[in-house]
Amino acid sequence: MKGLIFALVIIACHSLNVTPIMASDYTLKIFGNANMDDTIDEDDIVYVERIIDGTNEVTELADANYDGKVDKDDITHIELIIRGEEKELTLIDMADRIVTIPRPIERVVAPSVAIMRMVIQCGGVDKLVGVSAYIDKYADNMVCVAAYPELKELPFVGYEGQENYELMVSLKPDVIFTSSSYADQTQETTCIPVVSISIPSFYEAGSFEAYRLVSRIMGTEEMVEELISYADEKFDEVTDITSQIPDDEKPGVYFCHAQGATDITRAVVKYDPLDMAGGVNVADELWNGVGSTVVDISKEQVIKWNPDIIMLHGFGKTHESFSIESVLEDPDLQSVNAIKNRNIYYTKGWYIGWDPATGVAETFYMAKIFHPDEFEDLNVEEEGNKILERFYGIEDLYTWILNNSDYVRWDL
């Protein structure tokens, strides 16, 4: 009997032990991370010493100075990386390309709005020297431009995939971030290191991997690790409450994508903030795990789903294609619960792409709409301002959003 208990204790201890390792299965893909964990530290030096004396197998990232062999020079290079004094750093980017970048990074070009936002949130707004031409068009609707109006004054290097290479070269950046499939050509043509970043489209496991890579390159990894934990905690704050709510008490929500649509027939089939805020996405049955998150459906389908709440994606004070009013007046939809009870609201969604900062704030916003009783004491504006300040370093950004949109504003 004693033996059995002992065995159980061993098993219990073992499983406790395993969990944290599973949680940090992120590998920092920088040459010098010889033991393939999530950081470069003294352990990597020990690991390389053991590779040299033959005890350890050579790992993919052991060749710190990327000269094709693992030797004493790599230990020197790892020591430099740990002290932050290395002159260059070789890494594997998110398109599995091996890129060598100079250190430290002082000048950055980001022709993608999403990556530009990432650079800003990773504390690199001062290092941006060229941005997307997108800003030219949408400056008035962008949170990051509201936070840093000086972005409008930076040279526009074109649209991603269609950049003005000559202009990019003239800005003499240390690194170019891109999400297009043309990373190799861009690097070959401009002779500037190009790091390929895949942009997450919503909150999911690994969605901050891009942040980890960008911040490591910018040298702000400690700050960004804290930011990631903060975002996770904030999401947890909502889900701790919404996960207690039984599914049959959660409202059915139809999230309608407005871009390129003339009526409410573009369904968003997957949007994490909606689920985390305690809603049931009525279009969830159309989500197959990959591919497009926006699907065209018929009005008949909306009537069949009969959602309790409709969220319209968008921003701004003008609603060109359709508005809450026009949907409410649609004679075809009068049988739908959300229309009968006038439960229809605007929300940001993917307007100008997924931004975890506004995504966290939006989760609180939707939670209060979906479950007014559970979130009675929640002050969305105050919470939103705090969240956006944490990400952008600027006060009152959520108030700016409210002033420039028709989102719900609760009087307290």
Add this chain to the structure above:
Amino acid sequence: MPGDNADAAGKRREVLDEYESFIGRKIFFISSFILLTVLLCGISISLGPLKFSVLEVYATIFDKLFPNFFDVPELAPIVVWNIRLTRVVMGVLAGIGLAVAGAAMQGILRNPLASPFTLGISAGAGLGAALAIIAGVGIGGGGKLLLVGNAFLFSLIPSFVIVGLTRYKRATPETMILAGIAMTYIFSAISSLLHYFSDSDALKDVVVWLMGDLGKATWGDIYIVTIALVICIPLLIWKSWDLNVMGSGDEAAKSLGINVERTRIFVMMIASLIAAVIICFTGMIGFIGLVAPHMTRICIGGDNRFVIPASGLLGAAFLVAADIIAREAMAPVIIPVGIVTSCVGGPVFLYFIMRKKKEYW
């Protein structure tokens, strides 16, 4: 009777004179096309956001040939060699290739509508590219190689299908064109389906690719395209006399000892190959394969021995000019050159058709 002889001789001389002046006219046009191309390249290379002087630009170019002889400003080697020259050279090559392919296809099918677009070659390449970008499937490993390899492979499918079909049914120009149009529809539909189910990032890449762009070309691409052109264009010119004879009808050509079907398939394959090699690197640049041969025929007549090379030169001039517009119209934003060729080419083409006095086709 001697008077008759003198008359006949005089008439012959007259005809010969006219023929010679006609040839002279062709040579005049061809040399002016060459001049135009050179001039446009010269202008194109000196334009850009970085304000190098014309002299500095050419010093940078010659510096590569005679190192340390010239004063080259900072950044100029990268900008001029990697960015501007690749654009211009790819523009010239793509212009030549697309126009030559179009001219040969129109000649062989005796149909003014034939071009890499109407025969499904572009649509095939488009589907290949969409598959590579959206689904990540296809030949050639990954990244650019996957994209280019896939586009190339798929762009050849229509030609194979057309040739295959015509093996069972006689290879008449009509069946070939109709088969090409059918392939275009099929490929476009599958591409649209893929676009519809793709996420926004992939879609953006596909859209950029579909619009056609010279900025993605690297020297490596240029070598490959050059080799393809150097091999294929002489083959087409070699066959151009047969094309002329076939212009008077299959029966007439057969009676003159030409294997019409074989020649048609051969020229089709070579022209498709040229178009495929170019389209897979530049994306879809429309209208040049159609416009350049027609404008050439309006200027110099229908003799394929001249039409094929002259179309190439005019195509090059046209594409380089379109690229200048694409770069400068909304600078620093670069408009995809395929949009410009269609926007500018369409009206210019209409003007030429309206203005022509006699049936040139």
